[in-house]
Amino acid sequence: MTAYECPRCRIQSPVEALTWCCPKCRGPWDLAFTSAPVPLPSLASRVNSLWRYAEALPPLPYGPEVSLGEGRTPLVRLTDSDDGSVSAKLDFLMPTLSFKDRGAVMLAAHARRLGPRTVLADSSGNAGTAIAAYGARAGLDCVVYVPEGTSPKKLEQIRAHGARIVEVPGDREATARAAREAADEPGVFYASHVYNPYFLHGTKTYVYELWEELGGRLPDTIVVPVGNGTLLLGAALAVEELYGHGLVEHRPALVAVQAEAVSPLAEAFHAGAEDLTGPAVARPTLAEGIAIPAPPRARQILRAVRATGGTFLTVTEEQIRTAQRDLAGRGLFVEATGVACWAAVSATPPRPGLTVVPLCGAGAKTGLAS
Template sequence: MTHALPGYLCPEDGTRADVRTAPWCCPVCAGPWDLDFTPDPASALEPSAGPNSLWRYAAALPLPGAFSVSLAEGNTPMVPLAERVHAKLDYLMPTLSFKDRGAVMLAEVARRLAPRRVVADSSGNAGAAVAAYCARAGLSCEVFVPEGTSERKTGRIRAHGAAVRVVPGGREAAAEAARAAADGAGVFYASHVFNPYFLHGTKTYVYEIWEAMSGRLPEALVVPVGNGTLLLGAALAVEELGRRGVRAPALIAVQAEAVAPLASAFAAGAQDAEPVAQLPTLAEGIAIPAPPRARQILAAVRASGGTFLTVPDDRLREAQADLARRGLSVEPTAAACWAAVGPLSPTDPLQGRTAVLPLCGAGPK
């Protein structure tokens, strides 16, 4: 039986498109797509009866029918960090980062569309995740990376059978090369920024918290933000669970002090973010100078009653070391939230609220 895939919807101008024939971005404004999909709040959501993966939330996911792509991703544990703060260990995913949540969705969509090849752009975790799930799905995959990307990272991508295309220039140059390739016939662009199916994968992070907390959510969700894929997924889940009567938490977004266009825009009361310089920071994973979904991220944080926090590199380094002393080995970006709200913070941004933060990427791999 063939099941139709929910179509794309542009959040800026309302343009709609069929997933099977749509370009990778809105043809009117060139912005990222949203998905024309809302789960039925009356449908039964019984994750304990589902598989030991994020597919246990099938009733809330936009992929009808049977799925076949999985590496038993999701269902990651939560551990206490402080009296009212828990960490969710998303670095225990199959490819060692939360990006698996979105990558498995993109691979399943691509499997159903049967393209000649899948292309992606990444300098790290997203590339490894897309390569792994394409391998699982039997799809040909190419990942475009900026020059200077370490052999450690490209080696992880190649190990899954994906081709690595090194592009002269920085991260944006690699993205432009991937998008040029995506315009070709028979190509699926597995973009963790522009493709909304990725966001519907990351929203399972919050569904798992809801399940672990017996049908509740904490008073705050603290999330690292660069392109905002985890935060926007969290916002989707909060909205969907709200229709089921679950009280919504505040979204607290964390950026690196060196590259913080969203935090600056939030503080200025702006609806969109101006691009900033690409300065060096330990938190490479969230150092995004011009996030394509800036307007959506800012709106989601404001609507939740949340805020933005920034952390300098010295506190990031200290937080990473503090987590390691607690038995949790994570990459610097994954320490950003603990640096922002943990004991190293000069203030108490949580103000006694219960909170969950993600440790979203493993340390030395």
């Protein structure tokens, strides 16, 4: 049986309910779901989307109908040396040009099963675009809350898919608060990439693809940008599933990257804290997609990084600018948030073995950082 479960209170709720958070602590849900092993030899003949890993995904009857062929993005070598090599996974080549498609297709398939009056999302751009696109594919009415000052190109993309936009005065946190208030209204499905765990089970396919691409093994290090932590937590899910099923021999280190300007998780990690040490000051940063001062899943993120022997790195605004131009010079035009991991890896000594970084969003969404 699949059910929502609060990781703190252990309260459960049916996944058919529109309850978007734990009624006791108002925290995000996890999913009480047990995956089955994915047989590697059978993958060559399967559908070319993330649904090829059906055994690892929670059952969703409308998944294939909602799919836009997301997933299966290229893995490209960036550096190669005796000390260690770095490869990039090009998740900016998704249907809506960001990795958020991995989770959005899961939310849209689940929402179509429930048939809500409205699907609601909040985003600084990429998640909202993905929800709008997959909501359109599923025939759902969508509204997306965004902070004022969101990239006009991202707003245009959201509107093009037929979603309504609510621009909220203030920062990303103010937008999330406004969306959560609206999510309590009857008939609303909150397609939250933070609170709804179906999103995490979509992002975990990032690691399943690495496992398949590398012939049944995983990199030594997986570096991910972290704001709300949806890609990192999805990666941690996949690593535990693959290891638990005996499909890999080791767990890779998970290295999380934050912008120095907004780095509450990095501060908590290096202070040895199990949770945020206090509210972070939301200073301006080019990496707007990870500028989250109070991520609701902070405890889970910190625990996941520590469990793998990973760490947190931070990058400056100048390092982000330099990394974006460096990747563009290599033929890869990636938005500022999406280059944070390459910026961090470029500025630190190489780690042994293979390191993989995601390039999460296309540069065409925001342009070149100035």
